[in-house]
Amino acid sequence: MPRFSVIVPAYQVQAYLSECLESVLAQHYPDFEVIAVNDHSPDASGEIIDEFAARDPRVTAVHLPRNMGLGPARNAAMARASGDYLLFLDGDDTFAPGALQAIADRLRHTGDPDVLVYDYDRTYWTGEVRRNALSHHLGQAGPPVFTIDDRPELLRLLMIACNKAYRREYIARLGLTFPSGFYEDTPWTYPTLLAAESIAVLDQVCLHYRQRRRGNILSTTSRRHFDIFDQYDRVFAFLDERPQLARWRPVLFERMIDHLGTVYNSPGRLPRSARAEFFRRCRAQYRRYRPAAQRAGAGGHPSRRSALRYLLTRLGAGRTYRLLWRVDRLRRSARSPAQAAYRKLRAGLLQVHYRLQSHRRIDPGLAVFAAYWNRGYSCNPAAIEAAVRELAPHIRTAWITTPEFAHTLPEGVRRLHPGSAAYWTALARAKYLVNNVNFTHRLAKRPGQIHLQTHHGTPLKHMGLDLRDYPAAAAGTDFTRLMAHADRWDYVLSANRHSTLVWERAYPAAYTTLAYGYPRNDALYRATADDVLRVRDRLGIATGTTALLYAPTHRDYRRGPFPLLDIERLARALGPEFALLVRSHYFYQQPLTTASADDAAVVVDVSGHPSIEELCLAADGLLTDYSSVMFDYANLDRPIVIHAGDWEAYRAARGTYFDITAEPPGVVARDEDALIEAFTSGAWRGPRAAALRAAFRARFCTYDDGHAAERVVRRLFLEEPQTPAEGVGLPPVLPLAERTPAPSPADCQGGTQRGAQRSSDGGQPVSGRTPGAGCGTSAPLPSARSCVPAAWSAAAPTRSPRPST
Structure with a gap:
């Protein structure tokens, strides 16, 4: 018995059928059968099906003696299906790469629900691809399995059968088949969702839903569009047979009226001579199925527009209905140009302002910073900004961010609103421009301005020009513009030789690489035992508790937070x-976890905590997949565990510079069972893990030693010589063997306070510096704590952990 029965009906789709079937047979997940049905197609569809069946035993060919339509063709395939789950794929659509594996994984994680709803995109003949506009309804936060009462918004998705997996036993128990006629998905999809005792969602595009230029059945002008009335009769008959579902009548009534209105107003569907008759049928349907207490949605009231639509339908005023629809359409189309014109005028005026400001002299005392697309004060730019205020107080600093992140700014740092006049003035006149991503493409860097690109991690995944062979990950990147941005960079930071080589290949430009380390990692060497304990106390971590930081990265082939790991099971x-x-x-905005049980580990969502460095200091170990945080955390010389459950898919979608499973910083687990075994057996912090970590640190922690920010400020802002002399100059990079990272939580709680880094010959401060001090007579370097803004110190977990017993 295969896991999936993929049902492919075919009628006049010879141009697309081979691609459709190939998209199934090329899936890495092997446990499926394909039942391809030739619905007596007059073209070569039948021959194509036979060729695939002869080539691959997983394909079963079914030939119908006469053309019966999409619904009966699917029924003929269902009668032969033997898989656990039924999946429908029309002959002109395709599965996305990795779709079956993703569906199988989600079904396993959710305990084989009756129905799994996954996402789709529309692929147009022009080459345009648009993701389902209601994909936000497929978010995987909350209970993994539910009923339609918990997620009624699913009834607002497009009612197609092809974006769901149906448990075959459930469909057999329901006794459901597809009807004949147009809109055959309607009396199938609503009943399967309403009656299901368990539903799950998968927030991933698994289906490419082709929008053909010609040949789409629903785009043909025909009286067969009247079939929609019979289809909704079947939906309400299904409810009549099941009184326990009667509460859904108002919702389905609203969906029906919306659907009938769409057909009536869509140009080209109904013959002109049939419009009046169609609207009379709409009026009859309205009167027949209108619930006693009419309402829109589950428990709501109709909007003003819906109420007017209902009234006109009830009165049978078809011409007025269509006229108002046209007026509304014109109103919406007129509003967009007016808004666009205003935005265009404002942007033009601001550009004139920017050009005027660009003719003024550059301000040598102004530095502008930003990070993560203006998401607030963080990462390498934040550490450099703090060091500028300490070491170069004559330079004024300003930070680009929105009001949402204004609270992250330290006191005294000016906020620049993106796109404002002050923003453009600062970009035009500031001598120093610092970012870990790129500034706006409208920035025209002037001679005399210094642009520092800090980057925001050691690259495991492909970056820059190396993404050209990975279009899914590149997501329409304009590589010409990307290189124009790189041409603006004067300096690029690097934390290790690997990064230096990658940056120079992925962003070939005339910048100078600064092999100084990452300033954000200074805190990992400068923090004291008190700092570590203070962070843990704010996070609510009890004394003696082993804290693990779980920080997964995002997936280019998926959207939104998704459970790659059963956190509750691990807890x-x-x-x-x-x-x-x-x-x-x-x-992502949604958390990955919920509260844990009394006999499990304390689970705290720290997604809202603004400092990843503080979280690293607080954690006894790191659990990640392919996030660059592993390279930073390795500086602490604490255990790292890699959960690589989808390594092949990740590497295929994005491309990587090396195999993290072959050269890891610690134990590698390919599935949850192996992961749990690594922790319960103690292997995660055993001698083998330590040896792997040592090799990883030697390769990737080359330049981080606690003085990266100081080196940047002294080189670029103070223009001191690269070699220390007479109390000035850049501190040299301390060899790895001579560095001492921040003390581990276990050392802190045991009374050991290693403090800041020491040399190996007597424990004296390196280069004559005391912890937290600068070189010679210059102002002191900020400590790990002063590198962290006050807002970070006030940060608290979004949920208080269970009190320690």
């Missing part, structure tokens, strides 16, 4: 002596 396996600090990627 139960670890037990209450552990605490899991769970941090979702900054691209």
Whole structure:
């Protein structure tokens, strides 16, 4: 018995059928059968099906004696299906690469629900691809399995059968088949969702839904569009047979009226002579199925527009209905140009302002900073900005961010609103421009301005020009513009030789590489035992508890936070002596976790904590997949565990510079069972893990030693010589063997306070510096704490952990 029965009906799709079937047979997940049905097609569709069946035993060819339509063709395939789940794929559509594996994984994680809803995109003949506009309804936060009562918004998705996996036993128990006629998906999809005792969602595009230039059945002008009335009769008959579902009548009534209105107003569907008759049928349907207490949605009231639409339908005023629809369409189309004109005028005026400001002299005392597309004060630019205020107080600093992140700015740092006049003035006149991504493409860097690109991680995944062979990950990147941005860079920071080589190949430009380390990692060497304990206390981590930071990265082939790891299961396996600090990627807004049980590890969502460095200091170990945080955390010389459950898919979608599973910083687990075994057996912090970590640190922690920010400020802002002399100059990079990272939580709690880095010959401060001090007579370098803005110190977890027993 295969896991999936993929049902492919075919009628006049010879131009697309081979691509459709290839998209199934090329899936890496092998456990499926394909039942391809030739619906007596007059073209070569039948021959193509036979060729595939002869080539691959997983393909079963079915030939119908006469053309019966899409619904009966699917029924003929279902009668022969033997898989656990039924998947439908029309002959002109395709599965996305990795779709079956993703569906299988999600079904396994959710305990084989009755229905799994996955996402799709529309692929147009022009080459344009648009993701489902309602894909936000497929978010995987909350309970993994539910009923339609918990997620009624799913009924607003396009009612097609091809974006779902149906448990075959459930469909057989329901006794459901597809009807004949147009809109055959309607009396199939609504009943399967309403009656399901368990539903799950997968927030990933698995289906490419082709929008053909010609040949789309629903785009043909025909009286067969009247079939929609019979299809909704079947939906309401299904409800009549199941009184327990009667509460859904108002919702389906609203969906029906919306659907009938769409057909009536869509140009080219109904013959002109049939319009009046169609609207009379709409009026009859309205009167027949209108619920006693009419409402829109589950428990709501109709909007003003919906109420007017209902009234006109009830009165049978078809011409007025269509006239108002046209007026509304014109109003919306007129509003967009007016808004666009205003935006264009404002942008033009601001550009004139920017050009005028560009003719003024450059301000040598102004530095402008930004990070992560203006998401607030963080990363390497934040550490450099703090060091500028300490070491070069004559330079004024300004930070680009929105009001949402204004609270992250330290006191005294000016905020620049993106796109404002002050923003453009600062970009035009500041001598120093510092960012870990790129500034706006409208920035025209002037001679005399210094642009520092800090980057925001050691690259494991492909970057820059190396993405040209990975179009899915490149996501329409304009590589010409990208290189124009790189041409603006004067300096680029690097934390290790690997990064230096990657940056120079991926961003070939005339910048100078500064092999100084990452300033954001200074805190990992400068923090004291008190700092570590203070962070853990704010996070609510009890004394004696082993804290693990779980920080997965995002996936280019998926959207939104998705459970690559069953966090609750891991928490139960670890037990209450552990605490899991769970941090979702900054691209996402939703947490990855919920509260844990009393016999499990404490689970705290720290996605909203603004300092990843503080979280690293607080954690006894790191659990990640392919996030660049592993390269930073390795500086602490604490255990790292790699969960590489989808390594092949990740590497195929994005491309990587080396195999992290072959050269890891610690134990590698390819599935959850192996991951749990690594922790419960103690292997995660055993001698083998330590040896792997040592090799990893030697390769990737080359330049980080606690003085990266100081080196940057002295070289670029103070223009001191690269070689220290007479109390000035850049501190040399300390060899790895002579560095001492911040003390581990276990050392802090045991009374050991290693403090800041020491040399290996007597424990004296390196280069004559005391912890937190600068070189010679210059102002003192900020400590790890002063590098962290006050807002970070006030940060708290979004959920208080369970009190320690």
